[in-house]
Amino acid sequence: MADDLTPDSDSTGQSRRLPAGRKAELAAYVAEVGQVTVAKLAERFAVSADTIRRDLDQLDADGLLIRTHGGAVSLSAVPRPDTGLDVRMRLQTTAKEKIGALTASLVQDGTAVVINAGTTTLAVVRQLREQRELTIATNSLRIPAEISPEVYRDLYVFGGQVRLSAQATVGPVSFKTASAGGDVEVRFDLAIIAVGAIDAEGGFSTSNLGEAAMMAEMMDHATTVAVLADHSKFGRRLFAQIADLGRADYLLTDSEPPPEVADALDEAGVKVLVASTEDS
Template sequence: MSGDRDDRQRHLPAGRKAQLAAYVSDAGQVTVGELAERFGVSIDTVRRDLDQLSAEGILVRTYGGAVSLSTISRTDRAVDQRLNEQEKEKEKIAALAAALVQDGSTIMINGGTTTLAFARSLRQHRDLTVATNNLLVPGALPPTAIRDIYIFGGAVRSLTLATIGPVSFRANTGTELDVSCDLALIGVGAISADAGYTTSNLAEAAMMQEMLSRAARVAILADSSKFGRRLFAQVSELGAADYLITDTMPPPDLRDALAASEVELITPAAPPRPREARS
């Protein structure tokens, strides 16, 4: 009887909205199409429900869907709160990422605590040029490993202690200098088979996209807690990266999607193998 009551309630606005809110809370992030299919109503109806729930402060409305308040609080926390999370996993990822770096190369590193762990792992390297928007990275880099360090300018996002702005530098004459790197190491907030690599902030996503476009090779760094999730802003589709470096094997759907996109999966059980840069 309770199952029948639940089915009937889905088609009543109040009952549907309550179940919709509960579903978004459990899922973390959903699309309008997913909700319309699940609850058997039109996309316009779902959009109206989401708009009302957003106005009531129950969830956060996004382009094409919604995000739960708990997901926002989990993903958009201050960097000092995230430093002690998944520490062992980040150290494993950092060591694997360091194995991709060649002495004398130029690398770009974005904001985040996983990339910060990577910066600390470069003790055995030499003569590196590093460009980053992560304000914590210069102090974490071993001095013996570095030839030059550059910080991308722009506004500072205090929550993540990273700059948000163009991936470029200007000469004394004001002319913008073209920059590129051998390897970009990008930490992301979530990875899914359909949405690719995503993060919670639009400006950070735009900066990460530009770093990817300026790199001969791209390595995405993410621990297994990021699997199967989708955040507000897409950084890129899966195939934009050469490598995904993580602490354990992803679930089958994501693993298959990575293979189809020709992304090399690097884990402690499957360390990196030699690979030529993309042409």
């Protein structure tokens, strides 16, 4: 009796996806759900976890998704609060670079600047090329390796608990010295604060309570506050509020805020600066 199985079916007669077709469906599925694990994909597509890992590696290399430890995220996904820094650095990259260039233009020579940890603020420090004699304080463990040593006179990293996923410290905005016998009061000309969400009623917020408290304290220690957020942050509220909208002097972003948020910012006296394509 002739075998009636087609090239696209297995010994049970069930349809078997060809690799190219599976990869296309896999990429479309990740784009739809935003974030997914290898185990879930293996179950959905009825192939081994090793096969899924190879497919994800190839799709990442092709620029169709972002490979993560244990799974993948779509290029357009808003990252979960626990998404690692290295993954978040690959989301909204163009927007962050545009915002970084615009923010760097606010930094004047010889000033004291406090910068919180985040992927958008990393884009800022990469744009600090012409400035000189800056005093910079941060809770980012990545900024010291990213910033040019020609830019700063002094660079300080705040102590505290280390959050490995954010590659940052969480603690008080202060420094202890033996000679002073306690905390030394610090003041900054400019605070550069990247936030996780902006809402007309809820103000600025983020996902971690300790980080929210530290970001609020950074604002309190600065004469001028510049808040950074790309368009994906508008109209969202996260777990921990950082501050009301009126606490910022500037909002730097890559596109005009939606009407409700724009009206609230205007009422709060916040100047919105939108990065143009020429700033990227």
